[in-house]
């Protein structure tokens with residue numbers, strides 16, 4: 001089906017460097033495919049290190065003027081950009097659904113969510129306060145100011161094509177940084193459309209540069225930024241494996257890093273939980289984006305005393321989910337992003353069933369009259385999960401809920417923490433003392449307490465352990481793009 005946008009100029013198929021739309025220096029391109037059908041529907045530059053370096057040069061040249069602008073003027077730009085994103089919600093959602101596969105209603109929600117970061121950082125831009133420190137001796141004045149880090153390279157994943165890039169670019173620009181960005185190879189078009197709107201909002205040339213490339217050239221483009229001393233910070237959302245590579249390869253120039261990496265989120269249902277609320281919370285947390293989110297509950301621990309009742313309630317809700325393409329307004333679960341993703345889900349389910357799991361719902365690919373294509377997987381519940389299964393230790397990144405049994409608080413907290421990851425954790429209980437105890441002991445950056453939806457532009461999002469470091473959103477999110485300068489002025493006595 002053709003992609004009909006109200007504003008056809010939002011479908012951009014070129015890099016955006018120094019305020020110009022341009023092809024890659026080699027002229028190479030790669031195809032963007034619709035995950036619902038596998039059909040290719042657009043082509044964008046397959047850029048290389050030369051293009052990355054051009055983007056860096058443009059960002060470096062634009063830095064002094066952008067950094068020197070009064071914060072309120074940078075904020076004005078961000079507000080105009082925010083208004084344009086909101087005004088073009090339908091087109092952005094259509095574009096995003098087409099390249100990523102998520103249902104249209106979710107895509108519209110993501111536009112609002114991504115835009116909320118732009119608005120938030122427009123407001124934060126004017127509040128990057130410093131300090132005046134009482135001097136230890138007469139005649140000196142000690143002051144602390146916050147300054148933009150410099151040129152920032154942003155590398156983003158495909159699961160939230162708009163929100164991930166917006167929540168990196170907005171704080172960077174608010175702080176006075178300039179940006180070079182590489183969106184995920186599967187979803188370059190939403191990022192390019194955002195750049196088009198930034199251009200329309202009047203962003204000066206070179207302040208934001210977008211370089212697209214294919215998976216096999218990602219290392220070439222990003223490698224050029226990692227090695228370049230002009231790039232002062234890397235902000236990355238993606239897998240822990242790639243995050244570790246970036247940390248190693250940026251050591252040569254000791255860059256600042258914000259890494260938002262993989263998770264393996266536990267979701268604990270205690271025996272005193274409100275089970276209906278827990279099912280609601282799990283449905284919201286697990287099935288958003290078909291389970292392809294880094295805060296998606298990967299291990300669901302249910303107390304023995306409520307295990308049967310919880311399983312039954314959950315199964316009924318999961319069974320009722322509607323699987324289909326984004327173009328179908330009623331779809332709740334779209335296709336997975338690509339064949340590699342469905343293969344992994346299938347392998348996890350096969351492994352779990354071979355190791356004693358009991359299939360309650362789903363457990364197969366879907367390819368029928370509505371969800372017709374290679375990348376659909378049925379929402380799945382597997383009971384009697386155990387820790388020998390691959391899905392206990394690896395992110396499944398799909399619509400699969402494994403239910404583990406537990407009987408003791410101490411035991412379940414240890415199990416929840418028994419992972420190298422530490423992004424999100426959730427638990428449901430009505431015992432207020434347990435709330436305090438468990439929230440403190442969970443080793444994650446985010447904790448949902450009787451709540452399945454955590455992310456908000458007003459709150460700090462980020463992990464601990466091998467889920468990375470740095471925070472996005474909230475006033476903490478601006479700090480990631482600022483450095484602290486201490487001035488000591490003498491001779492004042």
Ligand code: ADP
Pocket residue numbers: 155156157158182183184185215218219222223237238239240242243245
């Ligand atoms: P996923 O497995 O979800 O695709 P990745 O961590 O592989 O997550 O990808 C996240 C982002 O990192 C994407 O923009 C991708 O192109 C980029 N990327 C992947 N491999 C590399 C690499 N070796 N070096 C630099 N960037 C990479």
